[in-house]
Amino acid sequence: MEDRFSAITNLRGDRKHAIFGVYDGHGGAKAAEFAAKNLDKNVLEAVAGKRDESEIADANDVKGGSCCVTAMFSDGNIVVSNAGDCRAVMSVGGVAEALSSDHRPCRDDERTRIETTGGYVDTFRGVWRIEGSLAVSRGIGDAHLKKWVIAEPETKTLRIDQDHEFLILASDGLWDKVSNQEAVDIARPFCLGTEEKPLLLGCKKLVDLSASRGSLDDISVMLIPLDQFI
Template identity: 55%
Template sequence: MDCGIILPSVSPNSNYFSVHASPRSPCIMVRCQQKEGQVKNNHHYNELPLLKRKRPTMINIPVDRSLENNNIMNTSRVRVQEVEVEEDGYGVYSKKGISRTRLEDRYSANFASDAHGKSKQALFGIFDGHGGAKAAEFAAAKLGNIILDYLRRGDKSMIEENIKNGYLAADEEFLKGNATGGVCCVTALVQHGSLIVSNVGDCRAVISKAGVAEPLTNDHNPSREDEKLRIESKGGYVDCCNGVWRIQGSLAVSRAIGDQHLKQWVTAEPDTQILTIKPDFQFLILASDGLWNKVSNQEAVDVIQPFFTAGSNKPELKNACRKLVELSISRGSNDDTSVMVVQLDKFAH
């Protein structure tokens, strides 16, 4: 890197020389003592002066407000601590876990409009990366568009099959890039009065029906008997390591996008559930396992419920999400935690 350094200047009567950085340089001035017996007016030194760089301060970027295809920002080069978003109809709050070096969770919100500019469908997602953030960044940027493309081109009566093909195509595309790591995903598509929820891994979707929590997904863990049998039928094994069930003694989820080294056993095929949105469907919670490991489904709904019964038709959803994350942290969660709350009546028509 060019630090914009001015060549050393030496005073004939001085035992020191100084190196100065330009105002734009990240380098600081260093004063170095000459070796004893060195010729003082010789400007060509056998040893270059030591340069020190200022350690950059940790960047704390609390808010990301992208307006189209809203994704948690690419944070591979900055140390983001938290992200919060408030848009009409949904809110997001993510916080880095104390055991993590950087936030590896991402989110997405994709919208498609009709000829009159009215939103006819919305696709939301929460993505929990492991082994780095690359897979989560990929899924946040690409999965929604790939799914919507399959829905446009595929048989309209085969929604579940089209979404499955979208997940598998996204997985194949990510693996072609030879990137490491993987990502658990939960997505929710709202269109024509229907709610279609899909997941791989242990991100979860929970809906509030008149204040009663109902999970719409099942976590894909190696401890599940059906998942264990599927893995073993392909020559893999599942064992318990320090109280956590893992595939090949490694991964604690049995489905994900990515995870090239375990792809023989870790499938990206999602489970999907289709519901007709009814008047008692209040809101949908999408969250990573950083929440669900510490907070039950009903507790999560109970925390969000007051934001919808406070008399406002525009609840402060990012604050509702933040409250859930803070509850999980207060109970000892040290994992990245991301929560999205969707106000269903905003997208149901």
């Protein structure tokens, strides 16, 4: 199991301030562990102006790498960032809305960026890979491919309103087998209180569904109700 997660709630004593993350390691769990232990506090320090963004560590000294998706809540806003193919999906009145876009070599802009900087992208058994190796084009670590596998995230910010019900953060072990809308449909009863069982069971149901469909990848799922942050 190379996935890791992090959750920091009640920041500065305010229940509406929090940051969550899911980290999908590859080539070992060290980069995911590094990110889970350090990324949250580094981002918070950067937001507070105590750390320059360029100083945020990129785990180049550990083996392998890690994709990640994070969600930071502050003053009724949500900031979602991702690097790689971990994904954030929000339920808006029961309709799935992706808040992140997977970074894979098959994406036209990512492929162009890689090839422009001297790398190459090809397919192996139907999977697009960088230098015949990695199937994601952004992430933390991956020192041997760092010229092409960049750690720069894509970020989306929005104001939380009453239609925004809950957020799903998950590694690609879920999304490779379960669609965005299907995941929202399954998780919704657990997140809106129409089921007597806790959120953890909703996460487990999604994990079990992906596994039952043949996923052999690590699967991590986080469910975050949004009404507490409005």
